[in-house]
């Protein structure tokens with residue numbers, strides 16, 4: 778995915794995890810676009826939404842930690858991972874979201890993330906055989922009871938003759 782800003786790996790970001798040096802990754806960016814004309818603004822918003830769908834943003838909160846109304850511990854606990862959920866759960870105001878833009882430093886480099894395994898695999902004969910074995914293992918009591926009962930009945934009939 779092409780990028781317009783500086784890229785940081787999660788490994789690098791996770792090293793900035795102290796009170797004096799604190800970076801977080803949040804998938805939420807509201808660009809300051811109030812200076813644009815209405816139509817241009819919406820076109821920009823649409824392109825930006827598409828772009829931001831594939832990107833996660835990195836914020837350097839080192840200078841803000843002491844002032845953060847939610848405290849520094851919650852933010853420090855959210856370093857080295859995607860903090861979007863924690864950020865959203867805190868119910869940040871529009872003002873907070875605007876303020877966070879002043880701490881923006883770049884975006885998360887996702888190029889070395891493993892590809893999700895979405896290739897659908899057609900079941901083979903081996904898979905069906907394995908399924909049958911698994912079922913037999915799971916329900917072994919029924920066939921065992923049938924065989925046992927047949928042996929007993931057969932034995933009784935044989936003895937009568």
Ligand code: HEM
Pocket residue numbers: 801803836838845846847848851852855860863864867868869870871872873874876877880
């Ligand atoms: C990214 C930059 C951030 C900025 C600029 C920011 C700013 C603020 C502001 C202004 C408030 C006061 C309430 C409001 O106006 O919404 C607040 C509260 C809070 N923030 Fe943040 N915050 C940031 C990141 C985070 C992160 C990453 C977390 C958690 C992992 C977090 C957790 C909280 C919590 C728990 C509160 C208290 C909410 C409450 O009192 O109900 N914040 N933040």
